[in-house]
Amino acid sequence: MNTNPLRLNHLLLSSNVLMAPLAGYTSWPFRMLCQELGAGLCFTEMVSANALKYKDKATEKLLYTTREERIRAVQLLGSDPAVMERAACSEALSGFDIIDINMGCPVPNIFKSGEGSALLADPRRAAAIIRGCKKSGKPVTVKTRVGIRQDELIAAEFTKMCEEAGADMVSIHGRSRSMMYDGTPYYDQIEQAKSAVSIPVIANGGIFSDSEAQHMLEATGADGVMIGRYALQDPYIFSRLTGRSVTEDKYSLLMGQLELTSRHYDETYTLTYMKKLASYCMKKRSGTKKYKQLLYHCGNVKEMKQILKAIFYEEEADRR
Ligand SMILES: Cc1cc2nc3c(=O)[nH]c(=O)nc-3n(C[C@H](O)[C@H](O)[C@H](O)COP(=O)(O)O)c2cc1C
Known part of the structure; x- marks a missing residue:
């Protein structure tokens, strides 16, 4: 596959093949592995902006990183613009270079509290969250889905809103919230989103082989791809796609x-x-x-x- 470095605001990612945030997996060791194998950017799993103020041990673990991680991206989950702004600007996140905002999580209790994919139905609030997080002075990225329901897909307008509010990149999981983690992604929705903005758009969802990564890139015209579950099973997908030579079995x-x-x-x-x-x-x-x-x-x-x-x-x- 033809991969290349990717500019994200003032940062240059070594490749446009990204590792998706995965709760329970993308802690620092796994991110270091993906980086070594060629992933251009990895994210922490979602960290609740509300939980940050408690400084508990579990959140501390999620936020663990070192200087060896070349570009450090933390993903925040929340629905209150003021709380999100405070979190993004907090000392606890001072070691991170990028703030990613979760606008895609489909889990019922998160959705019900107005967080994650619920923000797809509340673009004004979503824009206020992006603007608040931008006050950190760091690049802000958004991870979202193509819509809540399959009969109401809004990837282009939502991505445009993100760009206008100041987002520096948008990663789109090509499924709706109602599809959870199954079914063919809506490539056309990602393609329309890509055409609607000038910031980088990353395509995610259902990449379970090298050829599916290639297909995703071709079908959407996106600036890069993001691999989720398949990277746990076969992390070498990063080295194969980026042409990096790896000898470790x-x-x-x-x-x-x-x-x-x-x-x-x-x-x-x-x-x-x-x-x-x-x-x-x-x-x-x-x-x-x-x-x-x-x-x-x-x-x-x-x-x-x-x-x-x-x-x-x-x-x-x-x-x-
Ligand atoms: C176990 C698991 C945990 C996840 N955790 C997060 C998360 O913390 N933040 C997020 O934005 N997406 C999360 N996701 C969604 C993935 O980042 C990705 O969008 C989704 O799995 C689709 O990509 P895939 O088909 O390549 O796996 C999670 C998915 C799974 C299966």
């Missing part, structure tokens, strides 16, 4: 994640994350059922290393 890659996570996070967090990531990495492999049981009962990092070795040792031929 999946076993080494997971061991690297285990080392990195256990060095920077506690054991409970490390094990929870590694169990989920390893399960994704085992998808589409035969004979892994017995390992899944072992993995889920694993109680410490040492045991985790042994299990990963058992799962992947004989799969070293699976090099890319």
Whole structure:
């Protein structure tokens, strides 16, 4: 695929293949991995602007980053423009270069409280949130969907509103809220959004192979693509799409994640994350059922290393 660096306000992303924010996965270790493999930008998972003021341990973990992450993007979730502005300008986010705003989450309790995809139905509020976050002086990006319902798709007008309110980039999940995470994305909606604005538009949703990434780019004319779930199963999609040469096999890659996570996070967090990531990495492999049981009962990092070795040792031929 023809990938290229992407300008986002004053920042230059190394590639236009981005990693989507995924709650429970895109903490610092996974973002470092995606960066290494060629992703031009990764995002934290959504962080509640309301929760920021409590400075609790869980939020602290979500916000963990280091200078090794070249461009740091945090995703904020909220519906009150003043609270969002305060969060974007807060000391807690001082280590981040980009503020991304979640305007796409379909989860019922988030939707009901006017956050995430509910903002698609409240463009004035959405614009006020963008303007508020811009007061941080940082580039502000928006992640949204093509609409709430399939019979009312509004990607172009919503993206135009984002641009007029000051957004520097919009990533569009090509499905409506009602579709949740299934079904063919509306490529034409992303294409119309792209034609309506001059800021970069990123196309997301349903990319589960290299050729689907290529198709997404061609069908929408977007400035880049954003990969979600498939990157958990096959993170090498970044290196293949960007032409980066990588010698590490999946076993080494997971061991690297285990080392990195256990060095920077506690054991409970490390094990929870590694169990989920390893399960994704085992998808589409035969004979892994017995390992899944072992993995889920694993109680410490040492045991985790042994299990990963058992799962992947004989799969070293699976090099890319
Ligand atoms: C487990 C999971 C967690 C997600 N967490 C977030 C999130 O925190 N913020 C967000 O904007 N989108 C989130 N999403 C949506 C993804 O970023 C992405 O838009 C969606 O999965 C479609 O892309 P895909 O088909 O490539 O997976 C999440 C999706 C999944 C499956």
